[in-house]
Every structure is written in C-alpha cells, then in structure tokens.
Amino acid sequence: MPPVTKTINYRRTVALLCVYATIGLIVGLSAIAFQQLMSLANIFLLEGIAGYGETRIVWGEKRFSLPWEKPPLRWWLFPLLAGTGGLITGWIVNRFAPEAGGHGTDEVIHAYHQKDGRLRVRASIVKMIASALTLGSGGSGGKEGPIAQIGAGISSLIVQCIPALHKYRREIILAGMSAGIAAIFRAPLAAAIFATEILYSDLRFEGRVLIPAIIASATSYAVYTMYFGSTPVFVLPEMQYSLSLLDFPAFTALGITTALAAILFVRFFYFIRNTFRKISIPPYIKPAIGGVLTGLIAIAVPSVLGEGSYGLQKIILGEFSLGLLALCFLGKMLATSFSIGSGGSGGVFGPSLFAGAALGGVFGGIYQWILPASEIPLTVFILVGMVGFFSGAANAPISTVIIVAEMTRSFNLLAPFIWVSAFGYLFSQRWNIYENQITDATDVMTISLDDKIGRESCATTHDDY
Secondary structure (H helix, E strand, O other), X not given: OOOOOOOOOHHHHHHHHHXXXXXXXXXXXXXXXXXXXXXXXXXXHHHOOOOOOOOOOOOOOOOOOOOOOOOOOOHHHHHHHHHHHHHHHHHHHHHHOHHHOEOOHHHHHHHHHHOOOOOOHHHHHHHHHHHHHHHHOOOOOEOHXXXXXXXXXXXXXXXXXXXXXXXXXXXXXXXXXXXXXXXXXXOHHHHHHHHHHOOEOOOOOOHHHHHHHHHHHHHHHHHHHHHHOOOOOOOOOOOOOOOOHHHHHHHHHHHHHHHHHHHHHHHHHXXXXXXXXXXXXXXXXXXXXXXXXXXXXXXXXXXXXXXXXXXXXXXXXXXXXXXXXXXXHHHHHHHHHHHHHOOOEOEOHHHHHHHHHHHHHHHHHHHHHHOOOOOOOHHHHXXXXXXXXXXXXXXXXXXXXXXXXXXXXXXXXXXHHHHHHHHHHHHHOOOOOOOOOEOOHHHHHHHHHHHHHHHHOOOOOHHHO
C-alpha cells in the first residue's frame, strides 16, 4: 500500500503563525507597560515616601526621577505603606475582578483545564494595576503570575474577537502566558517550555502548545529587549568553577534540602491562604492585614519588600552574611504567604527564587565552613538553590533549569542544575504551589469532557469580558 500522506493547509498555518506573532507583539508591549508601572509604583511609594532606595527591578530599566528629594529611610512606614497598598488592592480586585487576586498563573491553568481557555480581559487590566500597587507599596510577590494572567487574558480577548480561532483558544492563551514570561524574565525558550510543563503535576507535557508558545515568546522577547536591552536579568560575579564528580554529593544534599523547604513553603502558603478565607471580615480588608504583617517583617528584613530583584542580585553577588541569608529565607516565605495568601496580587516565582537563593547561600556557607578546601564557589550554591527550590514548589523541573540559566547566562552550570532540579521534583511532587495542576488519567478524562461541553456551548457575551 502507498504511504498515507497528510494534507497541510498552508493558508491556515500561515494565519495561525501571524496570530501567534501578533500575540507576542501585543503581550511584549504589555510587559513593558507592566514593568514600568511597577517601577513607577516602587519609586514613588517605597522610595519617595518610605525612603527605601533598593527598588531597581531589572538592569536596563528606564528609571523615573522623583519630583522631590528622597527622604531618609523611614522603616516605621513599611507596615502602613504595605497595609494601605493592600487595602486599595483588595478593594479594586473585589470590586472589578475577584479572579485577579492571588498569584495569577494558577488562574491560567484553571482556565485551560476547566473553562475552555476563557479569561476576562478585565481581569488582566485589574491584575496589572493591582499587582503594581501590591508590589510597589512593599507587598511581597513576583512578576510571573501577573504577566502570565495579563498575557493569557489579552490572548483570550483576541480569540473572542475572531470566531475562527475559537477551537485554538486553549493553545492561544498559553502562548500569551509564555509570551509574557519570556519578556519579563528575558527567557524565551524557558517560557515556552514552562507553558507546556506547568499544566500537570507529573512529568507530562502539552506538546501542541509548544510551537505557538515558541513563536509568541520569541516575538515578545524581541519587543521587550528592543526597549530594555538584552542584558541578563541577574549579573554574576567573576568566578572560576569546573564541575567534578566529587561535587555531586553536595548538590544531592542541597537538592533534598530545597525540596523539603519547598514543601514547607507550599504548606505554609496555603495554610495562611485558607486561614484568611475563614476570617469573617470584608474581603478587601484581608490584603491590608497581609500588607501590615509583611511590613512588620520588613522592619527586620527590608529585602523582603516588593518583588525582590534588587535583594536577589545582592545575594548572588555575595553581599549578605550567613545570618542575614537565613533571615531572608524565612522572611521572604512568610511575607509572600501573608501578602499573596491574604488576597493581594502577585506571583510566586520571584519569591521562590529569592528564598531558594538565600537557602542555597546558607547551605553553601555551612558547606565551605565544614570543608574549607572546597572549590565550589558560593555563587554556584546560590544559583543551584534557586533551581532546586522552584522546581520543588512548582513541579516544573525542566523549565526551571532553563529559565535560571537564561536569566543568569549560567549555561555552564546546566549539569548541577539538572541534578538538583530532579531531586527537588522527586522529593516534593506531592505538594505544589499551583493547586490547579492535574495529574492522573481520571483528571484528564474529566477535563476532556468539560472541554467538549465548553466547545459546544454558546459563545461568551461581551459583558463577560
């Protein structure tokens, strides 16, 4: 029999490629706007009112200038500032888009599995404003969740406007999510893989998402770097390191340590979230309480304020003592749980990297004290700790390896990254920060049925957006 050949609809293929590239373009511009909005909030609130100057988010950032002279550090304003930001955020979120609260990426995962990829663009706009207020006033959170929801929401709106794209809705929202992450973290390959990997808590990938995500991510990254430049997100100190087989026991121990720490973070985060949900007070007040608690922690450890890029850069450069690293590790986990678990708006990727870096620094410092002849630089432990912690917290071992390598340009450390990421995943896969991930065949059958019903339902009205 002659071989079966596939007929390729080139017109449809070209049209879809144009859609993915257009999404990348729009989301890339949205990422620039979100980045600058966060920077503006940080400068005017944390720096301009509280006098806290460590607010730089990315290298190459277009900095605004204060119209008044920066005041001296007023640490006593941290709780008041973060609490007020939480109060305003809580009111905006609960008034206009309740799904914009929390850490964002989980909402995209839920939309993919349970809502046929439907997201309200209103939630994306609210998410951008609420996250900038939360992080700009000192709340502890990250950029990944907001930009994921922003990108996915924009993509969902585009699909809604073009009926021919409805059957590709789920793939397209993930392309939008990956485009946002690719831009903000300057990691186009990792963002595309993240979109395929983050949907499941076991090692499965959504292969049909990969090509749309790659095209959208590459376009978004190009747009973003045209404005900010292509400097790595984090700059590494000069160091000489050659991997040895004798180093693997240390990396194994660090992998297990970060996995256990990730479990602690996930369980505490959801304990705080569930506790706040049980409190019988107006929902918009809860983020204010979380902000005040975060501000109190920041009085002792100011580096936990905001999204933490500046403090993380200082950790990578080795500017923190062992004791301060330990405080940063505990403080960031507590502050993030209070800020986001109470209903504030922000992501969990950045805080996870921060906590993992601090833990890696503590582990590395102790290891070098016990074995002073060790040739493993402290920076290597810090970077490996970042990988192990988020790999365990998110059940995303592959994309975590690549995103840290892309963010720091540390591709020579891929072997220890992969090793520790595997241990981080294996020891903590029962717990993860994205509770809407699915895992077994029953879940898949349920989602498929929901998807079929969703596709056969009538179109969403304009009011839903």
